[in-house]
Amino acid sequence: MQKTLLKIKVTPRSSKNEVKELSDGVLRIRLTSPPTEGKANEHLVKFLAEIFNIKKSDIRIVSGFKSREKLVEISAKSIQIPTIKKV
Incomplete structure (x- = not known):
């Protein structure tokens, strides 16, 4: 089983759920x-x-x-990495 660590910065109370960007190794997510x-x-x-x-x-x-x-750990046999547009 593959383990992946992700650094994530969450912005709560946003207008929609979205992956905003990947910048400096941090995945920015709005919820x-x-x-x-x-x-x-x-x-x-x-x-x-x-x-x-x-x-x-x-x-x-x-x-x-x-x-x-x-810091989030993902333990899965395989994951599908979505395309993230850099803004």
Whole structure:
């Protein structure tokens, strides 16, 4: 099983869910959910599972539970990397 670590910066309460950019090794993601009671973290896991086409159980937030900057581990046999446009 392959393990991949991603540095992610989340912007909660955005107008839509989207991968904004990959810059300096950090994946910037906008989410519509608020950063309260772990809702943004749950939404992040669900969103990552959708874009990488993997199960939510294959995604684990390693650090940054109460921060916008997170380290996320993906454990899956294979993941599909979506094309990210640099703005």
